[in-house]
Amino acid sequence: MTTQTSTTATTETASPEARSGLLPPRIARATATAGGALAALSAFTAWTWTAAFPGDLTVYGYPGGLQWLVLVGGALTLLFGLSSYGVKGLRWLTPAGGDAALKLAAYAVFATTWYTVIAISAQLGGLINLEPGAYVAALAGLAALVGAQSLPYERPELPPADPEDSGWQRFKHDLGNRWTGFKAGFAADAPPPARKLPGYAEILIITGFLALGLAVFTYGITTEYDELFIGFLLTAGFGFAALTKAGLIARISALTARHRNVTLTGAFAAAAAFPFTQSDDQYATIGVNILIFATVALGLNIVVGLAGLLDLGYVAFLGVGAYAAAMVSGSPSSPFGIHLPFWGAILVGAAASMVFGVLIGAPTLRLRGDYLAIVTLGFGEIFRIAVLNLDGTSGPDITNGSNGISSIPNLNIFGFDFGAEHSIGGFTIGRFANYFFLMLLVTLIVVVVFRRSADSRIGRAWIAIREDETAALAMGINGFRVKLIAFALGAALAGLAGTVQAHVTYTVTPEQYQFAHVVPPNSAFLLAAVVLGGMGTISGPLVGGALLFLIPAKLQFLSDLQLLAFGLALVLLMRFRPEGLIANRRRQLEFHENEEAPATLTKAGA
Known part of the structure; x- marks a missing residue:
């Protein structure tokens, strides 16, 4: 039974179909990573001049409201990007490969930044209400999207078109193949077996995961206004998909299966x-x-x-x-x-x-x-x-x-x-x-x-x-x-x-x-x-x-x-x-x- 190999190996052995994109794989990876990092930095700038938009996005040096979500998405994109480059100490973030996880994290950055920019413009009455920080965030989100769209991933082998097909039939066949490839980018992969950790270390990891779950749930349930909750859904949805594609969710599931009683006790303690x-x-x-x-x-x-x-x-x-x-x-x-x-x-x-x-x-x-x-x-x-x-x-x-x-x-x-x-x-x-x-x-x-x-x-x-x-x-x-x-x-x-x-x-x-x-x-x-x-x-x-x-x-x-x-x-x-x-x-x-x-x-x- 074969599993997904590392990102570098995947890039080198991928088919031309997998490598096709606006940018070469290495440049695409760098673009998506840089876009995420720039978006995270832009969260510390002012995005609008007035506090009329919920969250007070007028402060330099401290994120507010939706900027926190952009900061989280940008940081996640940066970490997955560095992991896909094989940076020492970060490879554990992507046990199932980094490109697909980086792609989804970059989608989170793009979706949240552009949603915020559009919401500010629509609610306050035009682009004139945007500060330079919002333009930087929008460009950073766009760069992350372009890089993500160019990232390679393995696609399933697709049947060739029939030479006798008409133009419309060829178009439907090509559209079906592209849809199949798009779904493959979101399919859940399982990571290779991890090095066995001491029992106390696995329990600490489970505890940290439960604490993170409590924090995310508490943040989602206490969102104070509608725009913030929609941004939370965008960031949380793409972020969960990125963690799944990276193989971290599967790793955590394997740990919780080995420590079911500890997980059950910890889950109810977190809920309490x-x-x-x-x-x-x-x-x-x-x-x-x-x-x-x-x-x-x-x-x-x-x-x-x-x-x-x-x-x-x-x-x-x-x-x-x-x-x-x-x-x-x-x-x-x-x-x-x-x-x-x-x-x-x-x-x-x-x-x-x-x-x-x-x-x-x-x-x-x-x-x-x-x-x-x-x-x-x-x-x-x-x-x-x-x-x-x-x-x-x-x-x-x-x-x-x-x-x-x-x-x-x-x-x-x-x-x-x-x-x-x-x-x-x-x-x-x-x-x-x-x-x-x-x-x-x-x-x-x-x-x-x-x-x-x-x-x-x-x-x-x-x-x-x-x-x-x-x-x-x-x-x-x-x-x-x-x-x-x-x-x-x-x-x-x-x-x-x-x-x-x-x-x-x-x-x-x-x-x-x-x-x-x-x-x-x-x-x-x-x-x-x-x-x-x-x-x-x-x-x-x-x-x-x-x-x-x-x-x-x-x-x-x-x-x-x-x-x-x-x-x-x-x-x-x-x-x-x-x-x-x-x-x-x-x-x-x-x-x-x-x-x-x-x-x-x-x-x-x-």
Whole structure:
């Protein structure tokens, strides 16, 4: 099994197709690197004369707002460029080769600088509002783009055109070949095996990676204005792609696989540190909602990612848990007048969702594929319409109809009031931060259940059903029972999250549990979170859920164009990385079966 060689060797042995470009390879590499360095330096100059543009880009000697993102992109481009030249001490940055990583980092510089320049001109009324530093940044971004476009990369062997083809057929053939080559530039490569480090060194690397993840997440969630968040998406998107292409993400994944318990502990410790980075509940609110959404997506991952059952009504189980917990938590709107402690309410919510999972799954799980998807979609709508009509007029007075169950009291566990502020180590923790910690504990429970289930005998049966149900049945697996267990377990985990959601939002209403609407959670976004993050993985749905909640929350300024922009982003991401952001090794092989399998996937392929 061959792997990508060093950049220098690739340049010398690449085909003429790979070497074609505006500039020779060495000059292209130098141009892209210099463009990134110049863009980073330009961040220390003034880009506009007035502070009317958000971020105050008028200061010399100190970056502000979007300039910080340009500085990060430029620094990343410079480091990858020096690494591709073989600078001593930096080769470890590009274990899978430097040219492709340099190309993507240069794209980040160009996209962020030119977006900033255009935004300043559009908002302030023309190019006259730009200071010399903005022109330098624009030229530096353009130089990085020109150099990146000229960088070589290995392209797959493409079929020659038929000599008898017409001009239009030749044009379509050439366009298809160029598109295939363009995709190859973004394809994920695996790095060669790394020199084994001492255990403590690997743990330190994992700790640093988790700290970096916390910093990026905190920065993204606390962006103060719309322009800064869009710039963050551009820099973070191209930066992640560059790190992936360089082979660093694969190296980190290999380390976390060797230290799974350490990684799990460190990840939750990093998440627990998030509320301490906030001075009020403004962003802690988004944080706890992200945890709820991501946890429900992880529960859906059992049904979709492990068992291969397409469930389009999964948000209904979240609603069942939320309504069941709200009815027994002391709400004055509840017809039962019951006030159970939290442990009782969360058990009621999980049990109610599990019962509904069994009741819905028992008659429908003998169906497959699209038929099962349609039935589950129908269940989601039936639940919403049922709770809407249980208002005392159209049916029994149980759910208060469209008014829902309101005034759900705050939790009080062992004397700890979740609705009050508390001081911990000199930090003031507000209401939503309290629920963030509680939801983090629920997420930990769901992660442990998912991990234990996936590694168990029943988990292997789920995977067998997903891969080939007929073959699994022939080997003696009781397909109906196995799928029903997956359906019930996934529903119970959604019920756990629904219990916390009911107390966080104070009110549960039918409108919160539609199939698709702008504000998640809903069934469409939950399924997208699983597919986007990576089916069959633990971290994939958590990352996908965080992105799919955060991005719509930050793109509200687009109004009617919000779903259009969001859908376009999903299409592009699925086009270039169909296996998801955090790819399962088996699924990565499936999506790249016509390409050479990466070295780290050889064992999985065997």
